[in-house]
Amino acid sequence: MAAPHRELKRAAVPNAMGHVVLAFAERTLRPGELGGLREQLWRTQTYLYVTPGPLLIDRALEGFPPEVRALGARCPFFRYDARGGGGYWPDRNEIWLAAGVETYEGLRQVRLSACHELFHFICWNHPRYRADEDRGFARLRKVVAESAPVVKNYPRYRGWVTASFLRQGDHANVVEFFADIPTNFRDTSELPPLIAAHFAPLIDGSPFPDDFDGALAAGEYELARFQRSLSPV
Structure with missing residues (x-):
């Protein structure tokens, strides 16, 4: 609109x-x-x-x-x-x-x-989160993909991803994921550790991870690939 x-x-x-x-x-x-x-x-x-x-x-x-x-x-x-x-x-x-x-x-x-x-x-x-957005959320995409094996251990996050977020079709993209996490998860212990660390400066004021500006996903952002990376393994 x-x-x-x-x-x-x-x-x-x-x-x-x-x-x-x-x-x-x-x-x-x-x-x-x-x-x-x-x-x-x-x-x-x-x-x-x-x-x-x-x-x-x-x-x-x-x-x-x-x-x-x-x-x-x-x-x-x-x-x-x-x-x-x-x-x-x-x-x-x-x-x-x-x-x-x-x-x-x-x-x-x-x-x-x-x-x-x-x-x-x-x-x-925000300078550091904006930098990640400008590179296609490369760091966020990396921590999401690397978290897939442990998603099953975080039931509230797993349920939100599978029963709510991924059901939104094209709206289930990385930009909306970024805004949804601090909106829906005020307790970082409910999130897989790598995702929690990525958002913790926003949610509870924790420091940024040491590798925040360097550990990046390879390749361009693709919606289908991002959605697959969210699914528990």
Whole structure:
């Protein structure tokens, strides 16, 4: 999709009141009732609550290392008039997230969606991770491939790869993998050691591995090869 250009502005008081209503609905309604409420609200394209960009950044990156939070706080983060969707646009170095995510997907989901997009921004703006992206994520591809024999020993990661990530088709690519790992795994002990070490500076503030800038996969990036390398052996 083309990048949005018009930011949705919300008055603070009605927005805060909408948050109270939405949080109460999520807490008290059964799933079917909540789904029905959402469909009724969409008939008038109503957004009960839209988290302002800077506040959403703060909530999405809660618990990450200070350096990561500081880098994420630099991101221009906008909300726009749509039920769902959005993304990070590297040509503009901006995130635009649909205003309907809270109302129609949930207050927890909006933090996850924001976190995912913020790690695209962080990768693009962090010198060492950006260098790996510029070489086709050669180091990340290497640690993923070398981790295949031990994936079976990390059940949560294995389940996420096989039951969620790889089912996304072409979207299951190395760029999305990069953003998904810190979004979905806040505990590096759930990851194979080489993958954990690659992401640990972002997740828990550990130092970079000594070979971070030198241990690289051979060859160009290919989607099919990358997806095969993710599969447990």
